[in-house]
Amino acid sequence: MKNVPCALTIAGTDPSGGAGIQADLKTFQELQTYGMSVITSVVAQNTTGVTSVHHMPINMIEDQLEAILEDMPIHAFKTGMIANKQMMEIISKKIEKLNAPYVMDPVMVATSGDSLIDKEARSFLRESLLPQTALVTPNIPEAEFITGNSIETVEDMKDAAKHIVDHFHADAALIKGGHMEGEAIDFLYDGSKIHTFSAERINTKNTHGTGCTYSAAITSYLAKGYSIVEAVRHSKDFVTVAISKSFELGNGNGPTNHWATRER
Numbered sequence: 001m002k003n004v005p006c007a008l009t010i011a012g013t014d015p016s017g018g019a020g021i022q023a024d025l026k027t028f029q030e031l032q033t034y035g036m037s038v039i040t041s042v043v044a045q046n047t048t049g050v051t052s053v054h055h056m057p058i059n060m061i062e063d064q065l066e067a068i069l070e071d072m073p074i075h076a077f078k079t080g081m082i083a084n085k086q087m088m089e090i091i092s093k094k095i096e097k098l099n100a101p102y103v104m105d106p107v108m109v110a111t112s113g114d115s116l117i118d119k120e121a122r123s124f125l126r127e128s129l130l131p132q133t134a135l136v137t138p139n140i141p142e143a144e145f146i147t148g149n150s151i152e153t154v155e156d157m158k159d160a161a162k163h164i165v166d167h168f169h170a171d172a173a174l175i176k177g178g179h180m181e182g183e184a185i186d187f188l189y190d191g192s193k194i195h196t197f198s199a200e201r202i203n204t205k206n207t208h209g210t211g212c213t214y215s216a217a218i219t220s221y222l223a224k225g226y227s228i229v230e231a232v233r234h235s236k237d238f239v240t241v242a243i244s245k246s247f248e249l250g251n252g253n254g255p256t257n258h259w260a261t262r263e264r
């Protein structure tokens with residue numbers, strides 16, 4: 001079979017399978033996209049938290065990227081956890097060669113509250129990687145860090161989306177309202193207009209990896225050639241169903257159900 005949509009994730013791992021590379025590959029597969037992965041860090045974690053982290057040497061990140069670049073088509077890619085500036089520098093250099101839409105999930109802290117990237121990396125992400133993105137998908141705390149403004153209302157969310165595009169030069173920004181009260185509402189600013197995506201809030205603690213799953217779904221749809229707005233619309237549906245049928249597994253925040261849309 002030729003002309004398969006191909007998507008790449010550059011991120012850390014989750015051996016318990018709900019977040020990181022594992023969530024991304026499950027999502028790519030569900031959405032019939034050929035999935036590839038470059039591992040930045042191996043993270044010992046589960047639904048309750050992170051116990052330890054082993055960072056890949058920089059040359060291993062570079063070699064993984066080169067192995068794919070030399071041989072495979074890439075129609076869209078995403079980044080998740082990139083723990084330090086040195087990793088970001090090498091990824092930033094390769095982005096031009098990847099030559100495909102870039103979705104950044106600006107991962108900083110796990111659902112459990114554990115920090116996943118260092119302070120210097122947060123600044124580098126904002127100053128150097130953000131301008132290279134087709135779309136960035138911060139949750140509220142991440143959007144607060146990027147803009148330097150606190151976000152308490154839906155108006156603040158919309159302002160943050162505009163601020164990130166206008167001042168940090170992402171092509172588009174999607175601010176996710178998972179951490180707000182009430183409706184699960186997200187706002188996308190694409191440089192010309194605010195688009196709203198909302199869903200009923202599901203009463204569950206099982207939201208481990210929702211952000212990874214959402215951005216991976218968007219990456220899949222972009223690989224298939226959808227516009228940003230349509231990719232987000234379909235992905236919002238995908239993540240909402242995945243949360244609504246999430247698994248009561250583990251002792252902490254359980255994982256989402258990546259195959260849930262199959263059963264509708």
Ligand SMILES: Nc1ncnc2c1ncn2[C@@H]1O[C@H](COP(=O)(O)OP(=O)(O)OP(=O)(O)O)[C@@H](O)[C@H]1O
Pocket residue numbers: 019109110111138139140176177178179184185186199200201202203204207208209210211212214236239240243
């Ligand atoms: N309880 C819920 N019910 C319905 N939708 C939700 C719920 N929690 C989060 N969402 C939605 O899930 C998506 C991911 O948002 P969220 O803000 O949770 O991301 P995140 O914090 O980056 O995720 P992660 O937990 O992986 O770090 C958004 O579309 C958000 O609106």
Ligand SMILES: Cc1ncc(CO)c(N)n1
Pocket residue numbers: 011012013014019020021043045080081107109110111208209210211212
């Ligand atoms: C590797 C990794 N990336 C992202 C998250 C955020 O959910 C996580 N828990 N682990």
